[in-house]
Amino acid sequence: MEAGKVLTGLDMFHIAEVLKDTKDELEFSVPEELPGAVNMKVDPKSETETFYADNVAYAQMSSLGDIDGEMEVADLPLDMQARIFGKTVENGIHFSSADDRALEIALGFRAKISTGGYRYYWALKGKPELVPIEHKTEEGKPTPQTSQVKIKFMPLTNVKEGKRRWEAKAEEGNGINAETWFKQVVYKDITKGETPVVDVGKQFIERLRALFLYEKGGTYMEALSITLRLDGKDKKFVTPDHITGLLFRKAAKIADDFESQDSERLFTNEQVEFVCNTFGQKFTPDEFEKGIDARLVGRTIYAAAQYVLGNIAEATALLNSGEISNGEEPGE
Incomplete structure (x- = not known):
């Protein structure tokens, strides 16, 4: 990023399901926008080990460790929770079960650049944790209560297409904009051709x-x-x-x-x-x-x-x- 640029703001959360991620196949659903973006944090950790020889540090060996994420939105609708966490819905009542299995999801969003335009992101594969229930009584004036979702991100399994990638990001320009970025999960170059997606509808x-x-x-x-x-x-x-x-x-x-x-x-x-x-x-x-x-x-x-x-x-x-x-x- 050029000098003088500052990232401000956050919007356009998008979620897509990882339909297939195997050695031979990689498919995502069409991304859906989740309104009410408040905060997003992705914290990749690296594990580094120093190899010593001849009485000195001879080499540094690094590997990717845990990738912790936390998404905060104004509200995570019950229907979206049911789909993400595999809950059962009967006549409008949402039930949680010990047999529920959360989906693997990709998460996209963008941040505004102070000099104009946006920086776009996709975290390509993550497993969300259950949403905690936390509410607080009003004390004289309304207090906004948001939903926070912790997500454990990981690299894609697929090597041929996904190349074990876990993140994609780009700045506006060269064909990159909100329309092109969020119409599919970006795990490879989209400026040369379209990334295959599956329309679940x-x-x-x-x-x-x-x-x-x-x-x-x-x-x-x-x-x-x-x-x-x-x-x-x-x-x-x-x-x-x-x-x-x-x-x-x-x-x-x-x-x-x-x-x-x-x-x-x-x-x-x-x-x-x-x-x-x-x-x-x-x-x-x-x-x-x-x-x-x-x-x-x-x-x-x-x-x-x-x-x-x-x-x-x-x-x-x-x-x-x-x-x-x-x-x-x-x-x-």
């Missing part, structure tokens, strides 16, 4: 359309079936004619859990309960866990999620490719 519509299969002018949905061994006998269970729409959001979350390949997000009590609900509570979570073949547990949970999302053929193929049958009787 479009994905939602496509999944919704896939829920319906039309046959002779009517609506038809093929049933999904699983086999459980109960009381020493194989019993077959099929999905009911109607599956409540309340399961759709949970299905999307479970599908993302499995596609993340994060072992901490797999085989939770919530996922087992989801399978039971998908099959109309014809068996209990305990019966499912005891009755399902151990080799098919993950495939069955993922298939149930895909089925509710409308990916009927994929769900059926997942279960059919793993059938292990020794004769079965109808379930309840």
Whole structure:
């Protein structure tokens, strides 16, 4: 930055979900603006060790340590909290659970430059901590009460595209402005071409359309079936004619859990309960866990999620490719 420039102010918080960050794939959702920016702090730490030889400091070796972040906003809306922290919402009531899993997010913002223009930032991948509940009674005059979110940032896993980067920043000019910077997460040069993003709104519509299969002018949905061994006998269970729409959001979350390949997000009590609900509570979570073949547990949970999302053929193929049958009787 040239001499005489001073950074002042903060605005235009943007949040995007890290949809995929693996060795082979890197995808982000379309950023969403979060109004009410108050304060932002990103504190990267380096770990340095001195190597001695010939009785002197011979070399300095440094590595990236923890990257602590803290975001303060006028308010973090409940709907945004539900999405970020994986909370369940039922008829407008937001529930927190021990099985909630926070999303990995990218965070963008900008600071004003005293001589004109802005400096833009993206912190590329972080895991937010739960928002503390803290309110204070009024003492004669209203006291603003903001929301503070602590975030542990980290480098991207992807090497080919993400190059293990954890931050991007640039000053206005050369094609960099609010419109170009915040329309995607910037993890590579955007002045030469567009960074690929995933429009989650479009994905939602496509999944919704896939829920319906039309046959002779009517609506038809093929049933999904699983086999459980109960009381020493194989019993077959099929999905009911109607599956409540309340399961759709949970299905999307479970599908993302499995596609993340994060072992901490797999085989939770919530996922087992989801399978039971998908099959109309014809068996209990305990019966499912005891009755399902151990080799098919993950495939069955993922298939149930895909089925509710409308990916009927994929769900059926997942279960059919793993059938292990020794004769079965109808379930309840």
